Amino acid sequence: xxxxxxxxxxxxxxxxxxxxxxxxxxxxxxxxxxxxxxxxxxxxxxxxxxxxxxxxxxxxxxxxxxxxxxxxxxxxxxxxxxxxxxxxxxxxxxxxxxxxxxxxxxxxxxxxxxxxxxxxxxxxxxxxxxxxxxxxxxxxxxxxxxxxxxxxxxxxxxxxxxxxxxxxxxxxxxxxxxxxxxxxxxxxx
Numbered sequence: 486x487x488x489x490x491x492x493x494x495x496x497x498x499x500x501x502x503x504x505x506x507x508x509x510x511x512x513x514x515x516x517x518x519x520x521x522x523x524x525x526x527x528x529x530x531x532x533x534x535x536x537x538x539x540x541x542x543x544x545x546x547x548x549x550x551x552x553x554x555x556x557x558x559x560x561x562x563x564x565x566x567x568x569x570x571x572x573x574x575x576x577x578x579x580x581x582x583x584x585x586x587x588x589x590x591x592x593x594x595x596x597x598x599x600x601x602x603x604x605x606x607x608x609x610x611x612x613x614x615x616x617x618x619x620x621x622x623x624x625x626x627x628x629x630x631x632x633x634x635x636x637x638x639x640x641x642x643x644x645x646x647x648x649x650x651x652x653x654x655x656x657x658x659x660x661x662x663x664x665x666x667x668x669x670x671x672x673x674x
Contacts, residue, residue: 538565538579538592547591548583549573567592609636609643612669615653619671620645620664628672637663 538544542554544567552569562585563576577583581590616633631647634654638644645667649659 538581542594545593545596546575546583547597549575551596565592607638607641607643609638612636615648615655616669618645618647618664619668619673620647621666623665626666628668630671631664639663643667 538554538557540554540557543551544554545551546567546569549567549569549571552567552573552575554565555568555574556566558564558566559579562578564579565577565581567575567577569575575583577590577592578585581592583591612633614633614635618631618633619628620631621628630651631645631649632651632653634646634648636643636645642665644663644665647664647667648654652659
């Protein structure tokens with residue numbers, strides 16, 4: 486990626502400031518940079534009024550959830566002390582940062598909803614029991630013919646429970662362990 490750094494302007498917005506030796510950027514570099522700046526300029530983080538806290542304020546932390554400002558000690562680097570509903574104490578800078586060098590605050594006067602997960606949700610396929618499948622334990626493993634017992638989502642991936650030795654639900658087959666990879670068509674054909 487092109488060299489440089491993200492810099493916060495006086496208006497609170499983040500911009501890219503290239504080094505003097507920054508060359509031409511590739512399309513992927515520009516897309517990555519645009520996504521990074523978009524995330525850094527999220528309105529939820531840039532517009533929350535976290536600069537002034539008072540004892541008794543109800544606050545929300547990205548790390549600990551809801552809590553109440555219990556102490557203010559203006560002479561310290563971390564003047565804001567919060568007692569969270571989970572019986573955890575934490576200290577923050579006057580601008581709501583957990584660490585003074587954090588580029589964004591994590592303590593707010595209202596709950597900050599995370600932006601949508603960019604990953605597509607995983608759905609279990611609508612495939613009937615006893616459907617013939619080709620399965621294998623992992624990449625490089627041999628494909629084996631089995632009949633489907635059920636699908637299961639594990640670590641964000643759809644994995645297949647199948648009956649052993651070519652049996653089906655009608656022939657008294659017992660489910661095996663989860664198969665890591667599966668296909669409805671013969672991958673070897």
